[in-house]
Each structure stands twice: as structure tokens, then as C-alpha cells.
Amino acid sequence: MGNGKKQTQVRLEPTVLAAGKNAAAARGLDFNRYIERLIAEDTSGARAAGMAAAQRLIGTHGEGLDDLEADLDAQHTPAPSTRDAAA
Template identity: 80%
Template sequence: MSSAKKQTQVRLEPGVLAAGKDAAAARGLDFNRYIERLIAEDTSGARAAGMAAAQRLIDTHGAFLDDLEAGMDAQYATATDTSPRGAAA
């Protein structure tokens, strides 16, 4: 039984390989499937469409998202402030 898939070899820096394997695992994919999916998304236009949609979201709601993030950051900083200045307040 032969496979229609072809094998290739890619040389990656250790950090890039580790990041790729971590990203694959986070998505529940094996590394080969992850790479195949990245190439398919990049060459089919799906990645560009997703990036365009993300940019539209940022353009439309960016200020709201910035305010929300700042509020969450401030809340977290207050809850975790263990500095002498924070403890005295």
C-alpha cells in the first residue's frame, strides 16, 4: 500500500522546532499535520482572510479592547502587589 503523500526534510533552529512542536500540541495536532496545515492555510488564502478579519476587528474595536486590557492589567497589579509600597497602602 503506497501513500500519496511525499516526504521532505526541513532544517530548523532548535528554538523554532520547539515552538512549532508546542504550537502543534496546543492545537491537538502532530507536528507533521501542523506544518501541512500551515502550508495549506498560507497557500489557499485562508491565512490572509483570517488576518484581514483580525485587522477589521482591531480597527473597529481596538480602543475598547485596549481599555479592557488596561483595566484587567490594573486589577491584576492591585491584587498581586507585594511591594513595600503596596503593602503600606
């Protein structure tokens, strides 16, 4: 009746555990599945391939991404109040 999975125990610093649980929740995963995915990605080369692709994207389009980020930041920066300008 087993699923073939093995159980293990890991000791983590409380801040690392909390960060991991938050990251898992943000991805809609339970903590066990999140850890399983991290290990699988790391040992299969998928993580390295993803990082290499991200570096190529930044190398090719980095300046445009910087401009886009600046535009988005400008849209979300509160305008100075007229009361502050009069002071």
C-alpha cells in the same frame, strides 16, 4: 496501501523547531499536521483572510479591546502590601 502523502525533510534552527512543536502541541496537533496546516493556510489565502479580518476587528474595536486589556491587567496586579507602604 499508501495514503498518497509524500515525505520531505526540512532543516530548522533548534529554537524554530522547538517553537513549532510547542505551537503544534498547544493546538492539539502533531508537528507534521501543524506544518501541513500552515502550508495549506498560507497557499490557499486563508491566512491572509484571517489576518485581514483581525485587522478590521482591531480597527473597529481596538479602543474597547485596549480598555478590556487594561481592566484584566488591573484585576491581576497584586495589591501593594501594607508592610511596603509603612517603609
